[in-house]
Amino acid sequence: MQKYVIRRLLLAVPVLLLSSLIVFGLMRVMPGDALIALMGESGNVGQKELAKLRKDLGLDRPYHEQYLIWLWQMVSFSPGDSIFTNEPIPVSLRKAIPVTLELAALAMIIGLVIAVPVGVLSATRQDKPADYVGRVVAVSGLSIPDFWLGTLVITFAAIWVNWIPPIGYVSFWESPWRNLQQFLLPAAVLGFRLSAATMRMTRSTVLETLREDYVRTAWAKGLAGRIVVYKHALKNALIPVVTIVGGQLGVLLAGTVVVEQIFALPGMGRLTVEAILYRDYPVVQTNVMLVATTLVTLNLLVDLTYAWLDPRIRYQ
Amino acid sequence: MPATDPRHRARRRVTRREFLGHAGLTGAGAAALAAGIPRGRAWAQAGTSYPDWIPASTKPAKRGGVLTRASAWDPPLIDPRLTQSVGLFQFVGLTSNRLVRYSFSDEASGPSDLSLKGDLAESWQSDSANRVWTFKLRQGVKWHNVAPLNGRELTAADVKYCFEAYAKEGVQTATFQEIEGMETPDKHTLRVHLKGPNTLFPQNIAEPIAVIFAREVLEEDGDLKKRLIGTGPYTLKEHTRKVRVVLQRNPDYFDKGRPYVDEYVILSTPDDATRKAAFRTGQADFIWVPSPSEVEVLRKTNPNVLVQAYHNTLAPFGLALAQDKPPYNDVRVRRAISMAIDRQKQVDTVFEGHGIPGWGLPYIYYQDKAPTLKELGPWWQYRPDEAKKLMAEAGHGKGFETTIFYYEYFPQMTSQVQLVQADLKKNLNIDIKIQKLDYTTYYGRYVDGKWDGMSWGFQSGHAIGLDERAYQYMHSKSPKNFFRVNDPVIDQLTTKVRQTPDKAEQRSIAKKIVEREFDQALRLWMPYDNGFLVFQPHMRNAASGALRRCDGYGSPTLARAWLDK
Numbered sequence: 062m063q064k065y066v067i068r069r070l071l072l073a074v075p076v077l078l079l080s081s082l083i084v085f086g087l088m089r090v091m092p093g094d095a096l097i098a099l100m101g102e103s104g105n106v107g108q109k110e111l112a113k114l115r116k117d118l119g120l121d122r123p124y125h126e127q128y129l130i131w132l133w134q135m136v137s138f139s140p141g142d143s144i145f146t147n148e149p150i151p152v153s154l155r156k157a158i159p160v161t162l163e164l165a166a167l168a169m170i171i172g173l174v175i176a177v178p179v180g181v182l183s184a185t186r187q188d189k190p191a192d193y194v195g196r197v198v199a200v201s202g203l204s205i206p207d208f209w210l211g212t213l214v215i216t217f218a219a220i221w222v223n224w225i226p227p228i229g230y231v232s233f234w235e236s237p238w239r240n241l242q243q244f245l246l247p248a249a250v251l252g253f254r255l256s257a258a259t260m261r262m263t264r265s266t267v268l269e270t271l272r273e274d275y276v277r278t279a280w281a282k283g284l285a286g287r288i289v290v291y292k293h294a295l296k297n298a299l300i301p302v303v304t305i306v307g308g309q310l311g312v313l314l315a316g317t318v319v320v321e322q323i324f325a326l327p328g329m330g331r332l333t334v335e336a337i338l339y340r341d342y343p344v345v346q347t348n349v350m351l352v353a354t355t356l357v358t359l360n361l362l363v364d365l366t367y368a369w370l371d372p373r374i375r376y377q
Numbered sequence: 378m379p380a381t382d383p384r385h386r387a388r389r390r391v392t393r394r395e396f397l398g399h400a401g402l403t404g405a406g407a408a409a410l411a412a413g414i415p416r417g418r419a420w421a422q423a424g425t426s427y428p429d430w431i432p433a434s435t436k437p438a439k440r441g442g443v444l445t446r447a448s449a450w451d452p453p454l455i456d457p458r459l460t461q462s463v464g465l466f467q468f469v470g471l472t473s474n475r476l477v478r479y480s481f482s483d484e485a486s487g488p489s490d491l492s493l494k495g496d497l498a499e500s501w502q503s504d505s506a507n508r509v510w511t512f513k514l515r516q517g518v519k520w521h522n523v524a525p526l527n528g529r530e531l532t533a534a535d536v537k538y539c540f541e542a543y544a545k546e547g548v549q550t551a552t553f554q555e556i557e558g559m560e561t562p563d564k565h566t567l568r569v570h571l572k573g574p575n576t577l578f579p580q581n582i583a584e585p586i587a588v589i590f591a592r593e594v595l596e597e598d599g600d601l602k603k604r605l606i607g608t609g610p611y612t613l614k615e616h617t618r619k620v621r622v623v624l625q626r627n628p629d630y631f632d633k634g635r636p637y638v639d640e641y642v643i644l645s646t647p648d649d650a651t652r653k654a655a656f657r658t659g660q661a662d663f664i665w666v667p668s669p670s671e672v673e674v675l676r677k678t679n680p681n682v683l684v685q686a687y688h689n690t691l692a693p694f695g696l697a698l699a700q701d702k703p704p705y706n707d708v709r710v711r712r713a714i715s716m717a718i719d720r721q722k723q724v725d726t727v728f729e730g731h732g733i734p735g736w737g738l739p740y741i742y743y744q745d746k747a748p749t750l751k752e753l754g755p756w757w758q759y760r761p762d763e764a765k766k767l768m769a770e771a772g773h774g775k776g777f778e779t780t781i782f783y784y785e786y787f788p789q790m791t792s793q794v795q796l797v798q799a800d801l802k803k804n805l806n807i808d809i810k811i812q813k814l815d816y817t818t819y820y821g822r823y824v825d826g827k828w829d830g831m832s833w834g835f836q837s838g839h840a841i842g843l844d845e846r847a848y849q850y851m852h853s854k855s856p857k858n859f860f861r862v863n864d865p866v867i868d869q870l871t872t873k874v875r876q877t878p879d880k881a882e883q884r885s886i887a888k889k890i891v892e893r894e895f896d897q898a899l900r901l902w903m904p905y906d907n908g909f910l911v912f913q914p915h916m917r918n919a920a921s922g923a924l925r926r927c928d929g930y931g932s933p934t935l936a937r938a939w940l941d942k
Contacts, residue, residue: 092814097821146454146618147602156618212650219654220678228447228644228655229621323648325447327619331647335619339453340817 062368066361073357080353081135081346085128088342094120095144095340118144120342131346140347145339150347153332160230160328161317164251167244168313171252172259173306177295179256180263180302185290187268195260202257207316211250211323218246228325247324251316255309262305266298273297300370307363314352427672427686427909431920433483434941438917442940444638444662446928447646447655451619456601458547461586461839463929468622468643470933471636472521473588473607476512476536476567477501477579479841481934482920482927488688489741489923491841493583497531497608498567507574507878512536514565518631521612525593528629531608533561538592540569551849551856552581576878580842585930610636610936619645637939656911662940663912663919665928667787669731672909683912690747690923691846692735692905694790696781696797697823697834697860700899709771711898712756716764717804718797720757721750723904727789727796735902736891737836737850741923742843743888754895761804768805776806783811783833784819793903794833824859834860834900841924843883847871847890851899860900866893915942 096114115121119130134140140150183195218225226243233240270276271294279289318330329348336344367374450464457469478496485492495501498512514533520526537559544553555578557570571578581587591606598604605613610632611624622643626636644661646652653671655661657678665687666672672684698705698714705711724732734750734757750757768774781798785791794811801807809831814822823832836850837857848871849855853863867890874886894900910921910928919938925931927938 091818093817093821097817148618153618212648215648215654216650219657223658223678225651225654225658225660228646228651228660229642323651325644325646325648325651327617327645331619335451338816 066365069361069364073354073361076357077350077353081132081350082128084346084349085124085131088340088345089124091340093340095342096120097340131343134343135347135350141343143336143341143344145336145341145344150344153344154329154347154351157327157329157332159232160326161314161321161330163233163240163244164248164317164320164326164328165310165313167248168251168255168316169306171248172255175252176256176259177263177302180260181267181290181295183260183264184267184271185286192264195264199257199260199264202253202255202260205254207250207254207319208323210253211247211320214246214250215323226324230325230327243324243326247320247326251313251320254316255306255313258305258309259302262302263298266301267294270294270298296370300367303363303366303370307360310359311356314356427684429686429688430487431482431683431685431912433920433937434917434939436917436941438637438939439941440637440939441639442942443640443642444916444935444938444940445642445644445660446663447652447661448643448928449647449649449652451645451647452616452622454602455605455613455616456547457586457588457590458543458549458601461548461837463838466585466839466930467928467932468611468613468624468641469588469605469607470585470609470930471611471624471641471935472605472609472613473590474518474609475583475585475587475589476514477583478933479583479922479925481918481937482922483918483937485922488921489690489745491741491923493579496583497536497589501579503576503578503878507576507578507876508571510569510571510578512567512569514567515631516565518608519629520591520608521606521627522629523606523612525597526591526606531589532564533567534564535592536567536589537561539589542590542592542595543587549586552584552587555581573876575844575875576883577842577844577875581844584839584841584845585925585933586839609933611641614640621645632936636936638935641935656913659913662916663910663928665908665910665926667789667906667908669729669909672911675911679913681914683914683916685910685912685920686731687908687910687921687926688923689733689905689907690739690741691737691836692733692902693838694786694833694835694905695735695737695860695900695902697832697900699829699831699861701861701863702829704771704773704777707771708897709767710773711901713764713767713771713805714801714807715756715898715901716758716760716767718800718901718903719759720904721759723793723796727792728904728906732904732906735904737894737900737902738846738887738891739843739924742846743884743891754892756898757895761800764804773805776808778808778810779830780810780812781831781833782814782819782822782828784814784816786835789906790833797903826859826861833903839930841930843887844875847887848875851890851894862894862899864893864897864899867899915940917941 096111119127142149143153179195179198183192186192215225226246227239230243231239267290276289276294279293317328318334321328321330322334329352333345333348336348448467450462450467452465453460453462455465457465457473474496476496476498477493480490480492480494484494495515497514497518499515501510501512503510514531514536518531519528520531522528540553540556540559543549544556555571555575557572559570560568562568569578588607590601594601594604594606608631610627610630612627613622614625615621615623624641626639630636644655646655652661652664653666653675656664656675666675676682696714698711700706700711720734724730724734733747734753736748736753740747781794783790783794791813798809798811801809822828823834836859840846840849849857851862851867852858852871853868870886870890870893874883874890877883877886910926912919917939919927919935921927921931922934925934927934
């Protein structure tokens with residue numbers, strides 16, 4: 062197990078290096094730079110002043126030098142300041158990460174709370190009305206994009222119940238109730254999308270497991286339906302579900318970009334989108350690397366969870 | 378008016394095709410349909426019936442309350458030397474003052490009233506040559522009562538320091554480098570010596586961006602990025618990026634008894650549907666919407682709102698041609714292109730009948746009423762046959778291929794670009810390849826001024842004054858001459874207007890500038906929507922004057938706003 066973890070960690074190094082090269086390259090390939098964006102917000106800045114700013118920020122150096130400097134900043138945990146706002150990147154991240162984490166965690170919880178019971182219900186009532194309803198919900202979740210659902214939810218909430226989540230983020234520690242009000246709808250929007258794929262997978266694996274010999278034996282022993290399904294079938298059916306949940310973490314993080322924008326939450330998504338629009342290289346690069354590292358770590362954790370769910374699995 | 382004039386159409390039911398189209402486009406569209414409101418041209422009639430001015434309330438103002446707005450903009454930074462972003466100037470005019478300002482909504486006679494009032498200055502006058510301007514400052518004006526200013530008195534030396542700093546670096550150097558030197562004969566007098574005569578200098582320093590900042594902050598911090606301390610009606614209580622800006626009433630404000638509202642909270646809300654939802658549910662006290670149909674959607678849930686049809690005096694966007702290169706350096710080509718574009722069709726379809734056909738210099742500087750399309754002259758009428766003849770004369774009878782690049786500032790812009798593409802293909806066989814760019818790419822390429830073909834050009838949003846709109850944007854030597862105008866007559870007229878003290882003569886010169894611009898088709902302005910400001914029923918004294926919307930660069934007027942509840 063230990064060797065496996067070390068091997069996976071070592072394998073993460075080239076993955077992260079490749080990610081860093083891609084994000085660095087993409088940002089440089091995009092036309093315009095942060096100073097042009099700044100100029101757009103500022104009015105017409107003279108060429109001399111622009112050249113001076115470029116020099117001050119090291120943007121006049123050759124690309125390989127810029128890359129190596131940035132790489133060193135990343136490994137030494139000092140990613141520098143935003144070109145656009147001058148705010149130190151760690152400060153921006155300290156503000157944005159808790160927002161995205163809270164949103165993602167709540168969305169994940171909501172997604173699972175919907176997906177697993179509905180998936181099981183759908184499987185145990187195969188081809189009955191409950192199954193059809195569950196499948197329609199799942200297909201809707203997969204088909205409706207976050208931006209559309211989010212916009213509809215906020216618009217209809219305003220029209221029908223004259224209520225929308227309070228705008229102007231407050232942290233959970235400042236005001237738990239207001240914070241929950243702010244996160245419930247966006248988390249539900251994200252969670253709905255997440256639940257769709259998970260629900261379909263739960264349904265299909267539970268259906269498969271319910272046809273296994275050992276489940277038939279459990280039925281034959283006269284065990285109660287709930288025990289057969291939840292104790293014997295579900296745990297074994299969950300391994301592919303865990304895989305798909307792990308795989309959806311990327312989707313979840315991508316979804317936060319849109320949902321944060323709609324619900325005015327100042328998380329990583331908004332920070333990154335703004336940084337891309339304004340070609341704020343250091344912020345984009347740091348954020349992407351942070352997300353890449355998170356995904357690599359989470360995927361490793363998902364793999365390790367298999368062993369807990371199925372003791373027959375051994376890591377070598 | 379054409380037979381299809383949307384203003385003469387009756388309301389009708391939503392068809393299946395419309396339902397699918399709108400619901401598929403945006404959630405807002407779907408919401409509109411859910412609210413039972415038909416979209417489209419039929420709404421124009423209601424839209425055009427809104428007043429373009431809401432007079433000041435005659436009731437005595439009430440003190441207190443919190444004014445809130447959901448804003449699309451976020452300040453990139455809070456240093457007024459380094460940015461002209463509306464994100465910053467949607468509130469800096471409330472924390473800081475200028476020497477002179479334009480009338481607030483409770484002082485103005487109407488939206489076009491651009492009379493100057495003293496802000497920090499009580500009075501001002503120039504010498505006979507209009508080169509030396511003397512400003513007498515108000516006495517007893519105090520800086521905000523926060524360290525390191527601690528409420529000390531503002532002096533002429535503060536203003537001098539500030540103007541020198543603006544001239545030294547940043548985005549306002551063009552305005553302040555015009556100053557040759559300054560002197561402060563006493564604590565409350567500032568004498569400004571200009572390099573050349575400029576009768577419009579007070580207008581230039583009344584621009585919303587020319588705010589007076591605290592010298593101590595710049596000296597201590599080296600910049601103004603962390604602290605914003607001024608003399609204005611509000612102090613900056615909180616600025617959390619991408620969350621909110623909170624302004625708190627300044628009890629020591631020199632205009633005693635004002636402001637009326639205790640706090641002004643600006644909530645960062647990037648999504649349009651969310652801003653509207655915030656307004657509907659009372660989380661925002663006012664909002665700007667671009668079209669009559671959107672006003673009607675809002676009124677369906679909030680029937681008692683107050684609506685001001687915003688009075689646009691210019692179009693900020695137009696077709697910019699690389700007129701320093703062939704074929705656009707031939708005036709016949711420019712005129713032909715202008716005549717081949719059906720502007721009225723854009724007004725009727727894209728802007729639901731509520732828009733202006735397009736001109737660049739605010740008309741209030743040369744005439745009393747907004748020009749009609751006919752008044753813009755022969756080259757601005759839709760006359761495709763004559764356009765064809767002119768193109769043939771210029772040797773381009775078979776048309777040519779070109780490109781246009783643009784950034785979609787608002788969704789209707791894409792429709793406009795496509796209509797221009799279709800018009801020019803149909804009428805002049807000009808094949809246009811459209812390039813839709815992101816903001817940074819567009820801006821960089823556009824202001825660089827080296828592009829070929831066409832661009833959907835712009836002029837900056839903040840400027841109010843005639844000098845800024847004429848000399849700064851059209852003179853061939855100006856760094857803000859993005860349309861690449863290089864016309865000796867325009868150069869001469871824009872220089873002359875800043876040297877002419879007589880208002881009537883200024884108007885006459887401004888008119889000549891416009892006529893020359895239209896005749897030479899130097900900047901092909903395109904139709905633009907006026908938009909609407911929608912207020913909750915309890916809002917008072919917040920009407921927006923021309924060129925200064927109260928949710929943007931015209932925010933200082935909110936110093937007089939109050940809540941009637």
